Amino acid sequence: MTRYTQPTTFYTKEHEWVTVHNDLATVGITHYAENQLGDIVFVELPDVGAEFATGDDMAVVESVKAASDVYAPIAGKVVEVNAVLADKPETVNESPREKGWFCVLEIKDGAEIASLMDEEAYKAFCEGL
Amino acid sequence: MSDPTTENLKRTPLYDVHVEHGAKLVPFAGYEMPVQYPMGVKDEHLWTREQAGLFDVSHMGPCFLSLEDGIGGGDEAHAKIAALVETLVPSDIAGLKEGQARLTVLLNEDGGILDDLIITRPIGEAAQGSLYIVVNGAVKDADWALFERSFQGKAVLTRADDRILFALQGPKAVDVMSDFFPGCEELKFMHHMPFELSGTSCIVSRCGYTGEDGFEVLVKPEAGLPLVKEMLTDERVKPIGLGARDSLRLEAGLCLYGHDMDPTRDPVEADLAWVIQKVRRERADFPGAERILKARAEGPAEKRVGIRPLERAPAREGTMIEVDGQPVGIVTSGGFGPSVDHPVAMGYVRSDLAEPGTKIDLMVRGKARPAEVVSLPFVPHNYKR
Incomplete structure (x- = not known):
């Protein structure tokens, strides 16, 4: 199994990004997703310590228009959440890939990473939409 | 994105204008309608409160x-x-x-x-x-x-739904409108005037659905299309989609049919008893008069109220309202109010809990979130009386 000693980013069809570094994965939503949602006014993050199976509802993003679920891209346990989003949810629009991260998961099964898309595959996926 | 549900949808005479302005189109009331433009719901909302927003309501x-x-x-x-x-x-x-x-x-x-x-x-x-x-x-x-x-x-x-019906709303609407319809600035709220435009008659009404001063215009497409296109070249005017239309009317405390009122609600519960003038109450000659006048005299079981969530989480339509763990009502419209920069909602609660200041819980995703009953509107109306 590949071990990601350098941070490496992958993507899901639900427009989440997952940056894998050793046994941790930082998760957020992509520019495409935040742009589709529009102005984000609230983010409900999971509790630290919560455990999720792949595809579980992990967080909720609320725009002016509607609430959208964010699914766990891979199985894992939440070890950290981005406290900035509580007061500044608009950070997700302003910096989806950097300051607007949602949480860090402790990866349960490293083999799951292989099912995610790399940058090139995700770009092609978005162009096909 | 292709959407199979758009196949049987109608288009308003302003469809091409929406596309030209980069609208995101969604199915609404049987029509393909703009939900937002590239500006985004929040900025469209704020623009309408400060300048003038143009809404296509030809689906009405x-x-x-x-x-x-x-x-x-x-x-x-x-x-x-x-x-x-x-x-x-x-x-x-x-x-x-x-x-x-x-x-x-x-x-x-x-x-x-x-x-x-x-x-x-x-x-x-x-x-x-x-x-x-x-x-x-x-x-x-x-x-x-x-x-x-x-x-x-x-x-x-x-x-007359083959015509263009559009609204121009916001504090700058009157200045823009009077360039096209001289004299319309004299109209008072809830009054109208007929105008001739390119040889066809149209109706200009001073009303709207945003809480702001503004106008609605009913005009035939051949005269209305060039009119709307020209208005949109005015730097004070931006096209506004259904997303901002909803947040504007919610902040203004205005009901959305099918959500904040429906056949199960009477006008007293819906806090619309004011639409029944004294002369009609005395004659009691309208459908359901007995039930409605009884509710008016004795107070309805439930009442529509404004709701202010005390935290940052919006409460959407369908959110249950509880007090001491007991269900006492339901949210019928809820979202985020860009002008108040806070979540806003309205819904029905038991009448004894309808007093502004009453503390209630909103059950958002299984968690009780504190909220307060407030008087409507969330932003003062800016009508030209």
Whole structure:
């Protein structure tokens, strides 16, 4: 199994990004997703310590228009959440890939990473939409 | 993105304008409508409160109802057409002055609300015996079928939903409008004037659905299309989608039919008892009068109220309301109010909890979130009285 000693980013069809570094994965939503949602006014993050199976509802993003679920891209346990989003949810629009991260998961099964898309595959996926 | 549900959708005469302005189109009330433009819902909302927002509402149901035996004939003709319409609505239509409009509700036999609508009395003796009525898009076919059934042999319905109906709303709307319709700045809230434009007649009303000063214009496409295109070149005017239309009306405390009122609610519960003028209450001659007047006298079981979540999480339509772990009501509209920069909602609660300041819990995703009953609107109305 590949071990990601350098941070490496992958993507899901639900427009989440997952940056894998050793046994941790930082998760957020992509520019495409935040742009589709529009102005984000609230983010409900999971509790630290919560455990999720792949595809579980992990967080909720609320725009002016509607609430959208964010699914766990891979199985894992939440070890950290981005406290900035509580007061500044608009950070997700302003910096989806950097300051607007949602949480860090402790990866349960490293083999799951292989099912995610790399940058090139995700770009092609978005162009096909 | 392709959407199979868009296949049978109608388009308004302004469809190409929406596309040109980069609108994101969604199915709404049987039409392909702009939900937002590249500016985004929040900025469209704020623009309308500060400048002027242009809304395509051609999906709605403008129509004319005229006496079968012909219009003209002054007050007597108005009294005749008003008497017909008053069999379906509880407002004083006979008492409208020429040019005046009134918000009212269409009632079923139990006094439940079938729709909310605006009824306008035309200007000039020759036009009396006719009314200009605008109903909601989603229920226009049902409303019009009811009119035709109820007024058969007495009045003729003329649909006008092949025309352009647009609204210009916001503090700058009056300056923009008076360039195109000189004299319309003299109109007061809930009044209208007819205008000639490119040889076709159109109706300019001072009303709207945002809480701001503004106008609605009914105009034939051949004159309306160039008019709207030219208005949109004015730097004070931006096209605004349904997303901001919803957040604007919610902040203004205005009801959305099918959400904040429906056939299970009567006008007293919906906090719309003010649409029933004294003369109609005294005559008690409208559908469901017994139930409605009883609710008015004794207080309804539930009442529509404004709700302010105390935290940052919005509470959407369908959110249950609890007090001490017991269900006491439901949110019927909820979201984020860009002008108040805070979540806003409205819904129905037990009447004993309808007093502003009452603490309630909103059950958002299984968690009780604190909220407070507040008086509506969330932002002051800016109407030209």
